[in-house]
Amino acid sequence: MSALLEVKNLKKYFKTPRGMLHAVDDVSFDLNSGKTLGVVGESGCGKSTLGRVLINLLEATDGEIFFEGNNVIGMKKKQIKDLRQYMQIIFQDPYSSLDPxxxxxxxxxxxxxxxxxxxxxxxxxxxxxxxxxxxxxxxxxxxxxxxxxxxxxxxxxxxxxxxxxxPKFIVCDEPVSALDVSIQAQILNLMQDLQKERGLTYLFITHNLSVVKHISDDIMVMYLGNMVEKCNTKALFKRNFHPYTKALLSAIPIPQIGIEKRRILLEGEISSPINPKPGCRFASRCIYAKERCNSEQPVLREILADHFVACHYVESINIL
Known part of the structure; x- marks a missing residue:
């Protein structure tokens, strides 16, 4: 199956009075036609910025975005306007995104x-x-x-x-987070039905891990602008590797009385995305962090079929 969307080393920086804010930093992935890629991570990790850069609502700082083999970055205004027919977005707030x-x-x-x-x-x-x-x-x-x-x-x-x-590709930027649970289910079912009928391709951004498990074929985990893990949805929930992913999944509540779940609490200070220091950005909160984590940026590695992880800890437990 050919990729509808190919993203290579994508970067988006914002200039601030204190320096450059690395909102999206060296992100690469492919998305096949008719599939859904879920993007998860805490607030401020760059999920929404990534979605807006992909459809050219924000101009990329560096990298490449190929849509049906054509590089989106560097296109002229007329080309971008024509492209917008095939790349759309559903915004998070269904009120502020509509003209009253x-x-x-x-x-x-x-x-x-x-x-x-x-x-x-x-x-x-x-x-x-x-x-x-x-x-x-x-x-x-x-x-x-x-x-x-x-x-x-x-x-x-x-x-x-x-x-x-x-359109062929739609960025869904937390499209159900502002809705009641019963309404969320209706909208998610509608989106899945439309995908089947029209062969739509989704980039689904959300905080809700139960929702992303339900709707996504693959899941990408982001932390402070970096992609730290990406794989098939079933594989991520059965066998995840990055410490941040483990902490996220441990926060999912179990809807059964009397069953206690071990929560992984993240301590330590969150690194600043402005002029980030060399090394892993999760190191200050990671219980497995070693000296090299503070000086070397972990490279995204394939550890299983279609399973990518950026973490020195993974190397140390001899999974590679």
Missing amino acids: RMSVSEIIAEPLRIYEVCKSNDELKKRVQELMKIVGLTERLANAYPHELDGGRRQRIGIARALALN
Whole structure:
């Protein structure tokens, strides 16, 4: 299976008064067509920045992004506009990402108008109605405004808008984190159904490890801009290697009374992503850290089929 998206040594730095903030630092991965890559990690690790750089909402500092074999970085404005038809995003907050002065039908119709997809107003109206039906919005809501709707319906509007131009790749930036649990399940099921019907490819960013386990084919774990582990979803939950991954998974609650789960508590100071020092960025919080961890940046290594880990600890327990 050929990769729809190939990312090589991607970097995104931001200039701050104290120096360069390394939001995304030397990240590489492939994403096959029709698959979902889940991206997890604590707040500030660079997940959302990565998603925005991939679809050119933010300009990359360095690296390469190949979409269907074409390098996205360095494209001209006209090329980027054409590319946006095939690369879309669903934002985290379904309210702030919608224009409060536009009705539901106007919001969904906007990308169709910009790209002049429909030849007449009747065709545009019909297409908007189709999209509303696809995402489960009743026709009576066409003239409603975002503030009149609940979070689930607002997020359905965002999904309909993302689907309007028949994209191939969608960045899902924590699309259910602001919703109630019951509504989360509805939106996740909708997204999975759409993926099966349309062959969509997702980059699914989330904090919820139960959600990412449910929806993802592969999972990538990020820490302070670096990718520290990446593998098949089942493999990650059965046999993970990086100490940070182990700590994340230990935080998943067990929904059974009387069963206690051993939590791995991370102590120590979080390293600053601004002008980071040489060495592993997790070393200050890692119970397995050695002297070399403070001076050498661990290289991402393949330790099993499709299982990559960046950690000196993995080398020390002779798994390689």
